[in-house]
Amino acid sequence: MPKAKVTFQDVGVTVTVPAGTRLIEVSEKVGAGITYGCREGECCTCLTRIVSGHEHLAPPSVLEDQVLKDNLAPRHHRLACQAQVLGGEIVVKPA
Amino acid sequence: MPGLVSPDGALELAPGVHWIGALDPTLRSFDIILKTANGTSYNAYCVRGSAGVAVIDTVKESFGDTFFRRLESVADYGEIRAIVLNHLEPDHSGALPELLRRAPGARLYISSRGQVMLKGLLHGDRLAFTPVQTGDGIDLGDRHLRFLQTPYLHWPDTQCTWLEEEGFLFSGDVFGCHFCDARMFNDAVGDFRFSFEYYYAHIMRPFRAHVLEALELIEPLPLKLIAPAHGPILRDAPGRYVARYRELSASGLKNEAADEKTLLVFYLSAYGNTRAMAEAVATGAEAAGGVRVSLYDIEGGEVSPFVDLIEEADGLVFGSPTINGDAVKPVWDLLSSLTAVNIAGKLGAAFGSYGWSGEAVPMVENRLRGLKLRVPVPGVRARLIPTGAELDECRELGRNLALHLTGRMAATTIDMAALA
Numbered sequence: 001m002p003k004a005k006v007t008f009q010d011v012g013v014t015v016t017v018p019a020g021t022r023l024i025e026v027s028e029k030v031g032a033g034i035t036y037g038c039r040e041g042e043c044c045t046c047l048t049r050i051v052s053g054h055e056h057l058a059p060p061s062v063l064e065d066q067v068l069k070d071n072l073a074p075r076h077h078r079l080a081c082q083a084q085v086l087g088g089e090i091v092v093k094p095a
Numbered sequence: 096m097p098g099l100v101s102p103d104g105a106l107e108l109a110p111g112v113h114w115i116g117a118l119d120p121t122l123r124s125f126d127i128i129l130k131t132a133n134g135t136s137y138n139a140y141c142v143r144g145s146a147g148v149a150v151i152d153t154v155k156e157s158f159g160d161t162f163f164r165r166l167e168s169v170a171d172y173g174e175i176r177a178i179v180l181n182h183l184e185p186d187h188s189g190a191l192p193e194l195l196r197r198a199p200g201a202r203l204y205i206s207s208r209g210q211v212m213l214k215g216l217l218h219g220d221r222l223a224f225t226p227v228q229t230g231d232g233i234d235l236g237d238r239h240l241r242f243l244q245t246p247y248l249h250w251p252d253t254q255c256t257w258l259e260e261e262g263f264l265f266s267g268d269v270f271g272c273h274f275c276d277a278r279m280f281n282d283a284v285g286d287f288r289f290s291f292e293y294y295y296a297h298i299m300r301p302f303r304a305h306v307l308e309a310l311e312l313i314e315p316l317p318l319k320l321i322a323p324a325h326g327p328i329l330r331d332a333p334g335r336y337v338a339r340y341r342e343l344s345a346s347g348l349k350n351e352a353a354d355e356k357t358l359l360v361f362y363l364s365a366y367g368n369t370r371a372m373a374e375a376v377a378t379g380a381e382a383a384g385g386v387r388v389s390l391y392d393i394e395g396g397e398v399s400p401f402v403d404l405i406e407e408a409d410g411l412v413f414g415s416p417t418i419n420g421d422a423v424k425p426v427w428d429l430l431s432s433l434t435a436v437n438i439a440g441k442l443g444a445a446f447g448s449y450g451w452s453g454e455a456v457p458m459v460e461n462r463l464r465g466l467k468l469r470v471p472v473p474g475v476r477a478r479l480i481p482t483g484a485e486l487d488e489c490r491e492l493g494r495n496l497a498l499h500l501t502g503r504m505a506a507t508t509i510d511m512a513a514l515a
């Protein structure tokens with residue numbers, strides 16, 4: 001299975017993950033400071049800055065895109081409960 | 096200007112601008128967490144322009160009758176062009192569904208961040224509304240309303256509405272307080288200062304950073320009057336209340352640690368075991384350098400000054416023995432008081448001694464995660480009297496926390512399969 005590397009910058013941990021993993025599946029386990037509310041892509045609590053490698057995430061769904069817009073999320077920010085890793089190297093930190 | 100609101104009449108703030116809210120003098124506790132010594136008011140307003148009428152906020156549902164009588168005394172439903180909700184909490188949106196029924200020609204304006212909450216309020220009723228952002232406005236002919244987004248004061252959807260021609264700020268929960276007095280104006284009501292400060296401490300303080308952002312928008316306005324969603328209308332020296340928010344959102348004494356990172360070690364100890372561990376954590380952190388460490392026995396202090404300390408610290412470690420399968424009450428009391436401040440993103444950790452089970456440490460770690468701290472360094476547990484090796488682990492915990500705080504933590508790479 002294709003692998004990807006996700007670095008959680010605030011705790012200095014890089015995790016090798018299979019493609020298709022969502023950030024939410026990993027961030028809590030490494031103790032990163034990304035926090036969750038609804039876990040369903042509605043509340044925007046899990047807003048996360050993609051420091052680099054945003055192109056290695058599956059593009060946001062229409063719904064995620066709308067929530068990001070409604071909450072005036074800056075460029076290269078994603079919902080960690082939604083964003084899915086495709087491959088390559090990605091660096092993230094809490095927004 | 097009349098001093099006392101009549102039971103059904105509107106209160107004039109300027110020609111064509113009226114308070115049409117409701118008084119709730121018997122309320123003693125608001126949203127469960129707030130005390131209200133003489134009740135509260137749900138303030139709603141009506142603004143008449145040459146091209147139509149705008150209603151700003153409504154009231155709690157059970158006060159709808161009074162609200163509609165007051166509204167009817169100054170406007171016909173057919174004239175209402177715009178309904179603005181500065182905040183969608185039920186104390187302000189309760190009468191919205193009925194108002195929309197009575198004024199079908201009105202358009203609803205809410206913050207773009209309020210759309211999820213609107214769905215939760217109207218449950219599937221499809222409704223045309225306009226999501227707005229800072230700078231958007233409504234043209235009422237000879238009067239203009241402008242929106243200022245003030246997120247998190249008190250919910251993500253909160254905004255203020257500025258009536259340009261009059262210099263009136265309809266501020267929602269901001270600058271509000273739970274105080275009920277039919278004399279309504281700040282220069283006429285009883286002494287409400289404690290309510291103003293109490294409201295700030297409980298509703299606004301957790302969002303201090305957002306208060307500062309909101310003040311950047313509000314301070315430049317040529318304010319003549321602040322019309323909040325609760326409590327007295329501030330027509331006498333409204334700028335003083337803005338300045339008070341500025342003061343309250345700054346810290347008190349200067350922090351001597353300045354730019355140095357700070358780590359607070361809190362502990363409780365029945366037999367001195369958890370204390371010994373706390374001292375080892377502190378020693379380890381000190382030895383790593385670059386961090387100012389403070390050690391506190393929770394038993395010897397009160398919650399509120401500890402909360403003040405925590406608000407400004409970078410890292411927090413809690414030591415609790417496990418007694419009857421739980422962390423001890425003073426630890427929970429302190430942790431449950433932290434919702435009054437913003438601690439998201441701080442570094443957290445736990446440790447403690449135990450007799451036969453050691454649940455306290457993971458329980459505290461989970462609570463810290465729930466409070467939005469990052470908890471990258473696993474806690475340390477010791478059975479009864481910590482051994483030399485366990486105290487070494489505590490020193491290592493302190494050292495790792497210091498390294499995290501100062502950005503010197505060695506980067507690690509792990510496989511997802513290895514994560515618990």
Ligand code: FES
Pocket residue numbers: 035036037038039040041042043044045046047079080081082
């Ligand atoms: S947790 Fe609510 S949007 Fe991700």
Ligand SMILES: [Fe+2]
Pocket residue numbers: 182184249250268
């Ligand atoms: Fe509120």
Ligand SMILES: [Fe+2]
Pocket residue numbers: 184186187268324325
């Ligand atoms: Fe309110």
